[in-house]
Amino acid sequence: MTSAQKQEEEHKVVSEAEDIPWMKDFILECRTNLYRVSNVMAAELDKIKE
Incomplete structure (x- = not known):
């Protein structure tokens, strides 16, 4: 998938979820957490490579 x-x-x-207010907040929170986790993982990988 591109x-x-x-x-x-x-x-x-x-x-679709915007019809459900708490769902919109939940999705935003999940995406924020995913980006945070991926940044931490990238930093850890950089440490390992050094």
């Missing part, structure tokens, strides 16, 4: 397809899919899911 990143454009992935973004389109995410947008579709988010727009």
Whole structure:
């Protein structure tokens, strides 16, 4: 799946979920946590490579 397809899919899911207020917050929180985890993992991998 290309990143454009992935973004389109995410947008579709988010727009469906926007009808449910808590779901919108939940999705945003999940995405924030995923980005945070991926940043931490990238930093750890860089440490291992050094």
